[in-house]
Amino acid sequence: MPLRRTPRTFLAALALTAPVLLGVTGCDADPAAKSPAPSGPSVLVPGAPGEENRTLSAADANKQRAEDDSPNTADVAYARMMIQHHGQALDMTELVADRAESTKVKRLAERIAASQGPEIGAMRGWLESYGKSERGTGHDHAAMPGMATEAQLKKLRAARGSAFDQLFLTLMITHHEGALSMATDVKAQGNNIRVEEMADDTIAQQTSEITRMRDML
Numbered sequence: 001m002p003l004r005r006t007p008r009t010f011l012a013a014l015a016l017t018a019p020v021l022l023g024v025t026g027c028d029a030d031p032a033a034k035s036p037a038p039s040g041p042s043v044l045v046p047g048a049p050g051e052e053n054r055t056l057s058a059a060d061a062n063k064q065r066a067e068d069d070s071p072n073t074a075d076v077a078y079a080r081m082m083i084q085h086h087g088q089a090l091d092m093t094e095l096v097a098d099r100a101e102s103t104k105v106k107r108l109a110e111r112i113a114a115s116q117g118p119e120i121g122a123m124r125g126w127l128e129s130y131g132k133s134e135r136g137t138g139h140d141h142a143a144m145p146g147m148a149t150e151a152q153l154k155k156l157r158a159a160r161g162s163a164f165d166q167l168f169l170t171l172m173i174t175h176h177e178g179a180l181s182m183a184t185d186v187k188a189q190g191n192n193i194r195v196e197e198m199a200d201d202t203i204a205q206q207t208s209e210i211t212r213m214r215d216m217l
Contacts, residue, residue: 074189146178176206
């Protein structure tokens with residue numbers, strides 16, 4: 001008895017259907033496809049004065065700040081400390097004109113003064129807009145990262161020529177690194193968008209200046 005041949009149209013339909021069925025089965029079998037997207041690491045949010053800190057997911061923290069970017073204690077402390085921090089940098093740059101030998105060092109000092117002076121004004125204006133005083137209580141400005149000690153400043157004032165150039169660059173690199181540390185901290189702990197923008201500007205500008213100063217040593 002001759003064997004019956006399967007119609008070609010049926011085989012073609014089966015060939016087209018099989019991959020689709022396999023694809024559906026594969027999706028159902030993959031548990032990762034049903035898993036929700038990670039929400040990111042948790043964020044410690046400092047509370048307002050007198051309130052405890054809170055831990056939020058990254059998504060919740062971003063949503064909260066988008067809805068209310070009122071400054072918290074970290075924002076206010078950053079502005080107050082950075083005014084003092086920038087102030088010392090300006091004191092150091094004022095010594096350059098009469099003591100430095102390198103033209104590059106003199107130009108660098110001019111750029112630092114031209115940028116950090118207006119930044120101090122912006123932070124003072126920001127504090128005033130929220131009714132905050134420039135000087136708070138409980139902050140040891142001498143302990144801020146990167147600040148030169150009085151002994152180091154005395155040595156810088158006494159130096160001249162290439163010795164001044166080297167000491168100025170060394171102290172200013174450390175000073176800038178301290179500013180980067182504070183800016184990074186407030187980006188993680190603060191809540192105000194304007195403060196974050198100022199911190200971003202500090203990070204971008206002072207990272208570039210650190211690279212330039214290291215090349216000059």
